[in-house]
Every structure is written in C-alpha cells, then in structure tokens.
Amino acid sequence: LLGAWRPPPITVRMPTRRWAPGTQCITKCEHTRPKPGELAFRKGDVVTILEACENKSWYRAKHHASGQEGLLAAGALREREALSADPKLSLMPWFHGKISGQEAVQQLQPPEDGLFLVRESARHPGDYVLCVSFGRDVIHYRVLHRDGHLTIDEAVCFCNLMDMVEHYSKDKGAICTKLVRPKRKQGTRSAEEELAKAGWLLELQHLTLGAQIGEGEFGAVLQGEYLGQKVAVKNIKCDVTAQAFLDETAVMTKLQHKNLVRLLGVILHQGLYIVMEHVSKVRPGSVTSAWPKPSGRGWTPVGCLSSGRRPRLSNMG
Secondary structure, three states, rough: OOOOOOOOOOOOOOOOOOOOOOOOOEOOEEEEEOOEEEEEOOOEEEEEEEOOOOOOEEEEOOOOOOOOHEEEEEEEEOOOOOOOOOEEEEEEEEEEOOOOOOHHHHHOOOOOOOOEEEOOOOOOOOOOOEEEEEEEEEEEEEEEOOOOOOOOOOOOEEEHHHHHHHHHHHOOOOOOEEEEEEEEOOOOEEEHHHHHHOOOOHHHHHHEEEEEEEEEOEEEEEEEEOOOEEEEEHHHHHHHHHHHHHHHHHHHHHHOOOOOOOOEEEEEEOOOEEEEOOEEEEOOOOOHHHHHOOOOOOOOOOOOEEEEOOEEEEOOO
C-alpha cells in the first residue's frame, strides 16, 4: 500500500553575493579530482576570480599557488576574513628584545636543530644576536651593522632582520644549520600565519615589479603584475615601519568598498610588500581637495584615482 519512500531534495544554499573579476576568495572544501576544465584545489587555498560564468553558480578562477585556471562552483568559495588589529600580532615573533645569552639558551630548550631566536646584543648596543640550537649547544652569532645593512660574516648583507631570517631559512650559509623553527616570544602571534589563514598572504613568485609610479612617505610605489592583474606595490623594508603598517593593513582588509582602491594582499619578503589594485591617476586636486584631511597618520586621503568614471581613494603613502 505504501510506495517506496524517497528522501526530500537537498537544497544547497548558494552565496547571494556576486564576486567581481579580481576578487580573491578562499576555497571551503577540497576538490582534487577535477573534471576537464575544472580547477583542482584544497581547503583553504586562495583563488582569484577571473569571470562569472553564464551559469551563475560557477566562476572561472586562477589558483594562487599553482597559477592554473579553471572552473569552480560558487558554493565552494567564501570571502577572505578581515584581519583584526592586534598588538600581539608580530612580523617578527622570533625577536625577543633585550634578553641575555643565558636566557636565550633557556628559551631554546630542549635542544632542537634549527630552533632559533633573535635578541638585542647586551655587549654591543645597536647590534643583534642570532641564537641557533644545534646538537646539544646554542650558537650565538653577532649581527653587525655595516653601512645601513646587517651582516654576520660581512660577505652577505641584509636590509633588515626579516630579510636575514628569510635567507638563513633557505640556505645555512655561514651559520651552523638552516633556521627551521622560530622560538616565539611569549604573548606574540605570528602575522605570517594569521595572514595566510585569513587569505591575505600572497606568493612572491607570482609578482612582477615594473616602473615607479609614485612616491609615498615610506618609499616608492611601483607598478607591477600579480597573476596577470595590474597592481600597485609598496615595499617597506624597515622592520619597525613594516610592523606599524601591519595595523594599517588590518584596517584595509575590512575596507573593501567600490570607492576605495582594494588591498589585494601582502607579501613577506625583505620586509613587507603591500599589493593594491592598480588604477589610472586623474588630475591632482580634482577630487581630493573636497575631502577632509584628518590629523595623524593612516587614512588621510593622499590620492584620488579613477577607474572609468568612478573616483576612488588610495592611501599608498
């Protein structure tokens, strides 16, 4: 008397927001066996939207890590998370400041090859010390200031501590072993890990730098290309300034508006690269003179750019 029972149809809730070309999104699931034309990805990967398909539930996108292009379902994507401005967030969680050599040895226990930290030199104010665990010992390398650069062996020079740590993480060079794992200072959080988790950490290998197109308070602004998209790039090489810009970057992740030049992401290499979308300049003063100029650094309008007929604010200073 009773017919065969059938389960009710499952309704998949699709995102209501439509993402414009150039938007970076995070994949919510894994898709490692794609059909022809589809994009392969893992959960947490970053992709750039290239175009929306006629079927509104699909996009064509480019994978940040592999550089491959393909189709993926809108339901597999989410927006990148805004980064919280947190004083504990550090570009250099391995920097322990003013601690003694003995305290550094205690921090690097138990022994682990490649475990490291950086501290200020007590004997030579202004210099630093790279402390590396190797075997049963902790080796202390004095980091010297030479002509505005940092060096251990006076053969290889670095523009800042971040540059030095990046180098010795790839090549042991003059030290006992490659830097493998940082010993974080208590109470700090790794900005690199948080940026990657939220989807704002970009890959240096996909960035091509071109001519200078402007000058800001903290350095030149360069035109570039990231995964085929024109971008404007600022490289901040000073450790302290880069750390200060981290708070501003966190604010920029929250401000994704059609009248603001969008932050595309950041790259950690020889300091901090801030990568923004690139649009054409309009006549200086034509629009910015109408905007209030609040005191203090940060979101003072320093330029007004135009894409089509829509004025857009930019702060690359």
